[in-house]
Amino acid sequence: DIQMTQSPSSLSASVGDRVTITCQASQDIINYLNWYQQKPGKAPKLLIYDASYLETGVPSRFSGSGSGTDFTFTISSLQPEDIATYYCQQYDSLPPVFTFGPGTKVDI
């Protein structure tokens, strides 16, 4: 199975800061990488799919990039409502198998 690592595991930043989270796969996953936001006590919410595509309705301050084994998630200007844990998730398509990263907790 493909393993996913995320860094950092947690971070503290100020409102307006640029925040970057990285996710690394143990082997080439092309762009089969999604990013989710999970606020305390809530279900995860899809933000970015296929590494760089912004889900409909998600603010444009969120973005993703990368391919192969190395991926980056960015919040261009951190807002108070962005306090959450962020997970990357990779998938194999044949057959479909999904693996989540360990998560990055973002605080202000």
Next chain:
Amino acid sequence: QVTLRESGPALVKPTQTLTLTCTFSGFSLSTFGMCVSWIRQPPGKALEWLALIDWDDDEYYSTSLKTRLTISKDTSKNQVVLTMTNMDPVDTAMYYCARIRAAAGTYTMDVWGQGTTVTVSS
């Protein structure tokens, strides 16, 4: 509007079988490209994918849990059922179902239910 809601017992005893139901609306699981998946999250831990069923009745399972899991669907009732056998306290978690849209080999969990808490204890 797509919604999903999980239901099932809040408490199960060790060795028992867990049955969870995901009731959804706003899409049909007989439509090409539609799938439903189950994911769990132990308290304070990361998300773990469990199983998926697609529009064509194909079933896929986590490698580590496949011997204990069965996923099925009732398209007429808009429901997906997950059974997990031989429950253990380490299976205590929030269990989520999510819709997956599949297209050209890509899979995206785009809408999630609110989750249901399952505690395994005698």
